[in-house]
Amino acid sequence: MAVSSLNHKSLIVHGPVLEYILEKNAYPREHEQLKELREVTAEKFGKRSVMSVPVDEAQFLSMLLKIMNAKKTMEIGVFTGYSLLATALALPDDGQVTAIDLDKEAYETGLPFIQKAGVEHKINFIQSDAFSVLDGLINGEEKASFDFIFVDAEKEDYMKFHEKVMKLVRIGGIIAYDNTLWLGSVAFEQDDEKYSGMPESIWKSKDFVVQFNEFIKKKIIARILAEEDGEHGDAEVEFENKELKHLEFVRLAAIRTLVYVSHLYEYAKQNSGPLRSTVGAVEGAVTTAVSPVYRRFKDVPDHLLGFLDKKVDEASHKFEDHVPAKAKQAIYQAQDLVHKAAQHALQLVNEARTNGPRGALHYAAGEYKRLVVVCSSELWVKLNHNSTFHSMAEKVVPTAANLSGKYNGFVNDMSGKGYPLFGYVPLIPVDEFSKQIKVAESKEKEHIDEHKPDSSSDSD
Ligand SMILES: C[S@@+](CC[C@H](N)C(=O)[O-])C[C@H]1O[C@@H](n2cnc3c(N)ncnc32)[C@H](O)[C@@H]1O
Numbered sequence: 001m002a003v004s005s006l007n008h009k010s011l012i013v014h015g016p017v018l019e020y021i022l023e024k025n026a027y028p029r030e031h032e033q034l035k036e037l038r039e040v041t042a043e044k045f046g047k048r049s050v051m052s053v054p055v056d057e058a059q060f061l062s063m064l065l066k067i068m069n070a071k072k073t074m075e076i077g078v079f080t081g082y083s084l085l086a087t088a089l090a091l092p093d094d095g096q097v098t099a100i101d102l103d104k105e106a107y108e109t110g111l112p113f114i115q116k117a118g119v120e121h122k123i124n125f126i127q128s129d130a131f132s133v134l135d136g137l138i139n140g141e142e143k144a145s146f147d148f149i150f151v152d153a154e155k156e157d158y159m160k161f162h163e164k165v166m167k168l169v170r171i172g173g174i175i176a177y178d179n180t181l182w183l184g185s186v187a188f189e190q191d192d193e194k195y196s197g198m199p200e201s202i203w204k205s206k207d208f209v210v211q212f213n214e215f216i217k218k219k220i221i222a223r224i225l226a227e228e229d230g231e232h233g234d235a236e237v238e239f240e241n242k243e244l245k246h247l248e249f250v251r252l253a254a255i256r257t258l259v260y261v262s263h264l265y266e267y268a269k270q271n272s273g274p275l276r277s278t279v280g281a282v283e284g285a286v287t288t289a290v291s292p293v294y295r296r297f298k299d300v301p302d303h304l305l306g307f308l309d310k311k312v313d314e315a316s317h318k319f320e321d322h323v324p325a326k327a328k329q330a331i332y333q334a335q336d337l338v339h340k341a342a343q344h345a346l347q348l349v350n351e352a353r354t355n356g357p358r359g360a361l362h363y364a365a366g367e368y369k370r371l372v373v374v375c376s377s378e379l380w381v382k383l384n385h386n387s388t389f390h391s392m393a394e395k396v397v398p399t400a401a402n403l404s405g406k407y408n409g410f411v412n413d414m415s416g417k418g419y420p421l422f423g424y425v426p427l428i429p430v431d432e433f434s435k436q437i438k439v440a441e442s443k444e445k446e447h448i449d450e451h452k453p454d455s456s457s458d459s460d
Pocket residue numbers: 051052053076077078079080081082083084100101102103106128129130131152153154157
């Protein structure tokens with residue numbers, strides 16, 4: 001089959017190479033019912049059949065779903081169901097794909113092939129405007145629960161879809177957008193000779209696609225920031241997912257550090273020479289074992305940060321005239337500390353830039369730990385005088401301590417079993433932290449005792 005007759009959307013390879021890929025690889029592997037569905041779609045919809053994803057893209061989607069062991073997925077924009085059938089075939093027997101389209105007639109064109117392939121039970125087709133379905137899922141129990149979401153609808157809606165699907169995809173899940181090169185138009189102007197034959201409808205949406213590509217580039221950091229809801233649904237704490245007013249830079253610094261540490265880890269892995277295969281072998285086990293602990297633990301500091309942020313805000317505005325001098329002092333110290341913490345996080349990044357990973361690790365093990373352990377314990381003691389903080393801490397601390405203990409136990413265990421990689425994995429300094437809290441408490445007590453005669457007018 002000549003490429004020109006394939007009505008193919010591929011931009012990366014053209015001519016004989018594309019023909020070779022399709023003829024030698026993609027078409028021979030195409031499932032029988034996918035082939036039939038494709039042919040019926042072309043017959044019934046003519047030029048509009050170009051809306052279906054091409055055979056090689058469907059095979060890529062299928063591979064992705066299998067690699068990530070996806071079970072719960074969503075497709076926005078079904079048409080006659082080519083990508084939907086490819087998805088359903090790739091899911092395990094108890095997998096589910098929520099498929100949304102306004103056009104039921106098109107879906108019913110493909111349905112007999114879905115049935116013949118024996119995968120209809122994996123599909124929940126919803127005839128509706130996708131926005132209302134997404135809102136319903138967000139308000140229901142479906143937040144952060146989808147492994148994979150495929151968006152293939154109107155290009156002008158992609159940005160709006162993004163805000164919604166971000167709430168539905170699980171941490172570590174994937175959102176895939178179709179047509180982000182929009183048949184190549186993104187790289188050309190309409191008067192370019194090479195693309196003069198492109199239909200008007202493509203040029204109409206080109207700007208939306210270009211804007212979306214810019215938008216999504218900026219959203220990558222936001223994806224790292226995306227938080228899971230549900231586990232900390234405490235009504236007392238109302239900062240969920242909101243940008244922190246005063247402490248946002250600390251959160252960003254922490255994220256930068258985290259990103260950098262993961263780069264260090266990659267570096268360590270790449271440079272572990274003969275150990276690399278051992279590293280590879282244990283990595284899967286590590287991810288499986290550490291992930292649940294990490295996932296639950298990672299929200300705790302952020303949660304506290306949010307709480308502190310609110311306190312800092314209250315302190316600088318509402319309480320300014322009423323808060324006793326000592327409490328004010330604690331709040332200012334808190335502000336000072338978070339600034340210091342942010343500076344140290346940045347210094348770690350700089351250290352790594354100038355002296356390489358070894359220098360950064362050295363720095364991290366010394367200075368950064370001192371700051372985290374000593375200073376944050378002092379801050380903790382001071383903040384604990386605040387009754388709201390105290391009650392919040394009482395809820396959070398046992399879980400954090402328990403998870404930290406488990407995490408440390410696992411890292412030590414693996415290290416003890418002779419996996420050198422674990423020398424790079426930082427421990428959570430639980431014991432040092434509790435020792436430091438005792439030191440800070442007794443310092444605080446000494447300070448109070450020393451100043452007792454003068455402090456009568458200054459009590460909380
Ligand atoms: C490009 S086609 C989907 C092709 C399909 N993924 C495939 O591989 O065969 C786009 C589809 O999105 C649907 N659509 C567009 N906007 C929609 C919306 N807001 N809600 C639901 N469906 C929508 C259209 O009805 C159309 O069938």
